[in-house]
Amino acid sequence: MVTIKDVAKLAGVSIATVSRVLNGYAHVRPEVREAVNKAIDSLGYRRNGLASSFRTQQSNIVGVLLRQQRTPFSSALAYAIETTMFDQSYRVLLCSTNGDADREEAYLETMLDMRVQGVIIRPSGTNARTVKQVKLLQERGISVAFVDMKPKIPAISSVVCDNFSGGYQGMRHLIELGHRKIGIVAGSVAQRGGSQDVGSERVRGIRQAAQDLATDVEIIFSPPFESASFDVGRETGAAMITGNPGMTAVFGTTDMLAIGVMHAAHSLGLELPRDLSILGYDGVLESAVTFPTLSTIAQPIHEMGQIAAMTLIDHMTSTSKSPRQVVLENTLIARASTIPLAD
Amino acid sequence: MVTIKDVAKLAGVSIATVSRVLNGYAHVRPEVREAVNKAIDSLGYRRNGLASSFRTQQSNIVGVLLRQQRTPFSSALAYAIETTMFDQSYRVLLCSTNGDADREEAYLETMLDMRVQGVIIRPSGTNARTVKQVKLLQERGISVAFVDMKPKIPAISSVVCDNFSGGYQGMRHLIELGHRKIGIVAGSVAQRGGSQDVGSERVRGIRQAAQDLATDVEIIFSPPFESASFDVGRETGAAMITGNPGMTAVFGTTDMLAIGVMHAAHSLGLELPRDLSILGYDGVLESAVTFPTLSTIAQPIHEMGQIAAMTLIDHMTSTSKSPRQVVLENTLIARASTIPLAD
DNA sequence: GCTTGTATTGAAAACGTTTACAAGATAGCG
DNA sequence: CGCTATCTTGTAAACGTTTTCAATACAAGC
Numbered sequence: 001m002v003t004i005k006d007v008a009k010l011a012g013v014s015i016a017t018v019s020r021v022l023n024g025y026a027h028v029r030p031e032v033r034e035a036v037n038k039a040i041d042s043l044g045y046r047r048n049g050l051a052s053s054f055r056t057q058q059s060n061i062v063g064v065l066l067r068q069q070r071t072p073f074s075s076a077l078a079y080a081i082e083t084t085m086f087d088q089s090y091r092v093l094l095c096s097t098n099g100d101a102d103r104e105e106a107y108l109e110t111m112l113d114m115r116v117q118g119v120i121i122r123p124s125g126t127n128a129r130t131v132k133q134v135k136l137l138q139e140r141g142i143s144v145a146f147v148d149m150k151p152k153i154p155a156i157s158s159v160v161c162d163n164f165s166g167g168y169q170g171m172r173h174l175i176e177l178g179h180r181k182i183g184i185v186a187g188s189v190a191q192r193g194g195s196q197d198v199g200s201e202r203v204r205g206i207r208q209a210a211q212d213l214a215t216d217v218e219i220i221f222s223p224p225f226e227s228a229s230f231d232v233g234r235e236t237g238a239a240m241i242t243g244n245p246g247m248t249a250v251f252g253t254t255d256m257l258a259i260g261v262m263h264a265a266h267s268l269g270l271e272l273p274r275d276l277s278i279l280g281y282d283g284v285l286e287s288a289v290t291f292p293t294l295s296t297i298a299q300p301i302h303e304m305g306q307i308a309a310m311t312l313i314d315h316m317t318s319t320s321k322s323p324r325q326v327v328l329e330n331t332l333i334a335r336a337s338t339i340p341l342a343d
Numbered sequence: 344m345v346t347i348k349d350v351a352k353l354a355g356v357s358i359a360t361v362s363r364v365l366n367g368y369a370h371v372r373p374e375v376r377e378a379v380n381k382a383i384d385s386l387g388y389r390r391n392g393l394a395s396s397f398r399t400q401q402s403n404i405v406g407v408l409l410r411q412q413r414t415p416f417s418s419a420l421a422y423a424i425e426t427t428m429f430d431q432s433y434r435v436l437l438c439s440t441n442g443d444a445d446r447e448e449a450y451l452e453t454m455l456d457m458r459v460q461g462v463i464i465r466p467s468g469t470n471a472r473t474v475k476q477v478k479l480l481q482e483r484g485i486s487v488a489f490v491d492m493k494p495k496i497p498a499i500s501s502v503v504c505d506n507f508s509g510g511y512q513g514m515r516h517l518i519e520l521g522h523r524k525i526g527i528v529a530g531s532v533a534q535r536g537g538s539q540d541v542g543s544e545r546v547r548g549i550r551q552a553a554q555d556l557a558t559d560v561e562i563i564f565s566p567p568f569e570s571a572s573f574d575v576g577r578e579t580g581a582a583m584i585t586g587n588p589g590m591t592a593v594f595g596t597t598d599m600l601a602i603g604v605m606h607a608a609h610s611l612g613l614e615l616p617r618d619l620s621i622l623g624y625d626g627v628l629e630s631a632v633t634f635p636t637l638s639t640i641a642q643p644i645h646e647m648g649q650i651a652a653m654t655l656i657d658h659m660t661s662t663s664k665s666p667r668q669v670v671l672e673n674t675l676i677a678r679a680s681t682i683p684l685a686d
Numbered sequence: 687g688c689t690t691g692t693a694t695t696g697a698a699a700a701c702g703t704t705t706a707c708a709a710g711a712t713a714g715c716g
Numbered sequence: 717c718g719c720t721a722t723c724t725t726g727t728a729a730a731c732g733t734t735t736t737c738a739a740t741a742c743a744a745g746c
């Protein structure tokens with residue numbers, strides 16, 4: 001393996017000078033710089049990344065800690081972060097914890113060991129453990145940014161969507177279409193209202209809209225559940241439809257939930273969207289391929305990832321570590337699954 | 344930061360002994376080992392991963408090079424690889440090239456720089472560039488495994504499904520249901536028949552089944568296209584349906600293509616599955632949530648990832664580098680979208 | 687008791703880079 | 717021309733670990 005020494009010898013300079021050229025420092029005579037570059041090319045030298053990382057005690061790697069990876073939302077987010085980081089010449093260590101605490105801890109240790117420069121976290125909830133871990137990271141000088149969750153700890157940057165407004169918009173859409181008896185399929189945490197949670201925000205927005213925009217709106221909540229999956233959507237959807245005859249619309253706080261409801265409706269012989277309007281949340285690719293195509297409150301997922309990445313990079317490179325809270329807007333995509341109430 | 348020196352001092356031994364304890368070597372007296380471990384605990388020492396990687400010139404990182412990441416198939420595969428690697432205490436550097444050659448090259452350079460121990464590649468095709476890059480990796484002593492593509496170069500391990508058999512099974516399913524005029528939606532490469540490509544294999548299987556199992560089967564190929572997306576499926580599907588009145592079934596060589604066709608059928612007012620049976624390929628999660636649920640030839644995606652990971656680990660750890668070619672079976676999942684031909 | 691072998695330990699080198707420091711060269715200025 | 721400031725370069729230390737080598741201690745065998 002050809003090292004900096006070989007380059008120095010061939011170019012007739014010291015290794016310090018080669019290093020200076022490599023790192024683009026000033027105070028190198030142009031002709032010397034030239035000679036060094038020629039030597040590098042002719043030897044096919046590549047800097048030993050391990051040595052360099054070791055010496056400086058930092059890698060150009062950032063960790064991305066996701067609680068899940070297989071969901072459309074997560075993988076879109078991961079992709080956005082990864083490509084943005086790549087363009088800024090950072091590399092991404094992807095860590096799917098799958099909700100497993102041990103795994104999360106092991107990954108955080110790996111990140112500390114590897115001296116990652118920063119970490120982007122989509123937390124499962126702002127519990128004590130997460131707080132402790134984040135503190136540990138920050139003590140070690142590692143920048144942290146949250147994505148898709150506003151941190152309770154004020155010292156952390158975050159990128160979230162305005163889920164309250166999203167919920168509000170969705171509800172307004174349904175109310176404006178004339179719906180008055182509306183089912184809400186939302187997870188347990190959301191209904192309990194742990195206020196930092198994105199789901200809770202959505203539900204708050206839904207409640208507020210119902211209160212603001214019409215006096216005669218009836219909201220029917222699904223029984224609480226833990227995971228916002230297709231299967232859950234189908235099961236609770238079926239129960240809601242059979243249990244609430246006059247219900248004309250359902251708002252799922254996740255596209256996958258809404259798609260599950262859609263399925264339940266199909267199975268029960270309802271014709272969509274005539275017999276039931278269905279609204280989702282997320283704007284995941286899959287929402288565009290259902291039948292009928294799903295109206296949804298779309299999140300700018302790619303933008304979220306991009307901004308999270310750029311925010312983290314800011315923190316890592318600038319000396320001022322003042323945290324930044326970014327809030328993005330969700331927008332309604334009205335497709336085929338929501339129609340005016342027939343009177 | 345507490346180093347091995349501090350531990351040595353506290354335990355009253357040399358750093359060599361501490362290192363021996365850390366790496367679990369023999370020839371350390373139990374009481375000394377004990378003392379070192381106590382010192383480690385009381386100081387909260389953690390090995391400096393950068394220093395250790397530098398010294399040994401290898402990290403516990405493996406690269407995973409994927410041409411795309413946002414597709415359900417890719418992200419499921421990535422997830423399987425990542426979790427398997429995690430359990431074996433390897434970490435994954437995820438690299439989505441998105442088909443961009445520059446990006447791919449940059450990522451490969453990163454991997455060389457980081458001295459990754461191995462690389463798993465899902466290649467876009469066995470072109471000259473890929474071959475060159477793989478050779479470069481192998482020269483540097485980095486193990487390589489392919490996934491979802493059989494390599495032309497015999498020296499590389501690979502994990503693929505038997506796509507010929509999958510195509511055959513799918514076609515048999517449709518023929519057994521009585522269908523005789525069957526549309527095939529397949530990409531351009533597949534139709535041209537570059538034999539290593541998974542799509543081509545599927546088409547070969549389809550052709551063979553048609554020839555073996557019935558004398559009167561009529562196959563209608565879609566016009567060739569490049570990307571196997573939902574949109575392409577919808578467009579070509581619409582054209583096929585309107586252009587071929589007697590056609591009673593469509594086989595898409597990808598679930599997303601098939602879902603696109605499903606959409607086209609809906610838009611054209613067909614009732615599914617009564618008017619048209621549709622069969623997909625991949626067994627992606629999304630195929631279970633369409634309406635009607637999509638019959639498909641399922642790939643054991645998780646298993647593919649797992650086996651690819653284990654195969655790579657084998658190569659990295661054992662001295663015998665004999666390549667291994669693993670072929671897995673696809674299985675038909677008959678759901679609601681394919682029904683017997685009404686006569 | 688002497689030799690030989692083995693278990694245990696420490697001293698020190700090495701990995702390839704970055705960087706603090708010093709020294710030499712050059713230019714600017716009076 | 718001499719002095720100072722700036723530019724350019726090299727020497728050498730340092731980063732924290734692993735690993736080679738030698739040294740010591742101890743036991744076994746005669």
